[in-house]
Amino acid sequence: MSIVSGKSSPYDQPLRVRIVVAQELNVSARSPPIVAVFYVPLLNGTDLIGGWRVAEAKLDYSWTGFGISVFTTEVPNPIYHESLPYGTKIVLYAEARDGLGNYTLSCRENYRWDPYAQEDKLVVLLEDPYPPKIGDLRHSPDAPTSDDSVFVTASVSDGLGSGVRRAELFYSLDGARTWITVAMSRVEKNVFGAGIPAQKRGLKVTYYVRAWDNAGNDEKSSQVKYEVLGSREEINQEQTRPWVMWLIASGVVFVIAAAIVLRYRRRLVEIVRGVARTRVRDKALTLTIALSLLLVARACYWLYLWGYKWLALITLLAVFEFLGVVHPRLRSVLVDAIVKPASEIFPLIVKHLTRTIEENPPTLFVATCYVVGFVGAVIVVGLYLVGLFTAGTAYDMANFFATYAFFLLVAGTLGQLVWIVRREE
DSSP, X not given: OEEEOOSEEETTSXXXXXXXXXXXXXXXXXXXXXXXXXXXXXXXXXXXXXSOEEEEOEEEEEETTTTEEEEEEEXXXXXXXXXXXXXXXXXXXXXXXXXXXXEEESSOGGGTTOTTOOTTXXXXXXXXXXXXXXXXXXXXXXXXXXXXXXXXXXXXXXTTSSOEEEEEEEEESSSSSSOEEXXXXXXXXXXXXXXXXXXXXXXXXXXXXXXXXXXXXXXXOOOEEEEOBOOHHHHHXXXXXXXXXXXXXXXXXXXXXXXXXXXXXXXXXXXXXXXHHOOHHHHHHHHHHHHHHHHHHHHHHHHHHTTOHHHHHXXXXXXXXXXXXXXXXXXXXXXXXXXHHHOSSHHHHHHHHHHHHHHSTTHHHHHHHHHHHHHHHHHHHHHHHTTSSOHHHHHHHHHHHHHHHHHHHHHHHHHHHHHHHHTTO
């Protein structure tokens, strides 16, 4: 008699045992023998778990002409309703009895009940072929800010397998291109945790958990993402920033106004005196200049908030220079010092623009529209060509300048209609 079986088996599946029995031809012709398998489990290969169990083997087929019968059974026997864990050794042997009461064993009879005498018995090791199970992956707080470090927890279990050996947290700050590894510690039974340091606002963090069992199997969880929100302090700063910007803008306007008063105090006195005697068109011209400056200052304010400080400054100075060119009482320093001496035709152009705007003040809106559009186009194209603007940023800035130029153009059109009605006064 011999036993045919593998040397190992998954811990959660029954082991199929095959017993081959050879009889004399005259005996095998009468009836097949009764075969049983006796087995005992040893926890961790050494600790005896209860006593011997028995599993009856069933006849699969026989060759009576050769006196050979083949029997099969399953170990552990389902009637015991037991689950044996990973690392358990099952020591077993077979017994065959014929109808006359004769029997034979697959091991030495003197040591048949000794589970530690294993030389002539079959020993099967229960293995763990399954990776750990990872679930309930979460992070705290649920909506982290730039002030919060994030604690990630995951449930990691291995059932009756070899047991969880370790778990690691992998997180990425660059869209899953590179990963940072952190060893996770056991915070509760089957629960592991590790932390991710606080990150800057707007950053998207990706993470997952990987676990190994003592048999070398490993498993990865699905990836989880979260975006870092602004802290309370950052939100408060954003809320107070517009007021600070308005204070700064007011201070800049005050300084510029004071410089203009000191530089052109005589001319301003003449202007102030002349305003009292001026006609409606002079009042309209002053109002038009003020509204033009208000629109341009608003545009420059948004540019400053968006971080384009030099672009705002250049735009504002360009409009100031233009107003200095076309207004007879606000001559530009740039024109007086550089442009005017360099060109003989420039005074004629200035005179023509001045006369046109004095006779029809709303045309200043249209002229300012051309200046904003030209300056915006030159600056945006220049910064894009030198690489300071991306294509998306250049498009946004061009759209921004075009919008304000359109507002100025609409203001000029409406002003023309109003001026046609009011100029007779």
